[in-house]
Amino acid sequence: QVQLAESGGGLVQAGDSLRLSCAASGLLRTYGLAWFRQAPGKEREFVAALSWSGGATYYKESVKGRFTISRDNNKNTVYLQLNNLKPEDTAVYFCAADRTFTGRGYAFSRAYDYWGQGTQVTVSS
Numbered sequence: 001q002v003q004l005a006e007s008g009g010g011l012v013q014a015g016d017s018l019r020l021s022c023a024a025s026g027l028l029r030t031y032g033l034a035w036f037r038q039a040p041g042k043e044r045e046f047v048a049a050l051s052w053s054g055g056a057t058y059y060k061e062s063v064k065g066r067f068t069i070s071r072d073n074n075k076n077t078v079y080l081q082l083n084n085l086k087p088e089d090t091a092v093y094f095c096a097a098d099r100t101f102t103g104r105g106y107a108f109s110r111a112y113d114y115w116g117q118g119t120q121v122t123v124s125s
Helices: none
Strands: 003-007 010-013 018-025 032-038 045-051 057-059 067-072 077-082 091-098 119-124
Touching: 003 091, 018 032, 018 091, 018 119, 032 067, 032 077, 045 067, 045 077, 057 067
Parallel strands: 010 119
Antiparallel strands: 003 018, 018 077, 032 045, 032 091, 045 057, 067 077, 091 119
16 A cells, blocks of 8 residues: 655745655555645646656646656655745645556646645745
8 A cells, every 4th residue: 555645845935945755655666756736726736757766757847947856765755846936836735656657647637546645835925
C-alpha cells in the first residue's frame, strides 16, 4: 500500500521560497510522482512530475524556471522547490503517485492512483 504525506507549506510573501516534501512508502521503480495544486474555487491542476526510477521531469508551463521537482530515493521523498513565489501560486499542494508512469498523460489527475492530504501554500502580495 502506497502512502504519501506532504509537508513544508506555509504563509510567505511574494518573491519568497518554500520547499515542499512528500514522504512516500511502498513505491516501486515503475511509479511516477507528481505535484498538483488546487486553489479555492478552482480545479486541481498539474504542477510537476517525475519518474521514481529517474529520467525526465515535467512542468506546468507557468512554473518552469521557478519550481523544481526532485527525489531522494534513499529517503523515499519527493521535493518541490518553489522559488520566486507569486500570489497566484496560493493553493493546496498535493503529492500523487502513478503505479504505471510512462511519461504520457502525466498532467491528468485521473492518471494517479494515490494522493496525499495536501499542504497549504499561501503567498501574500
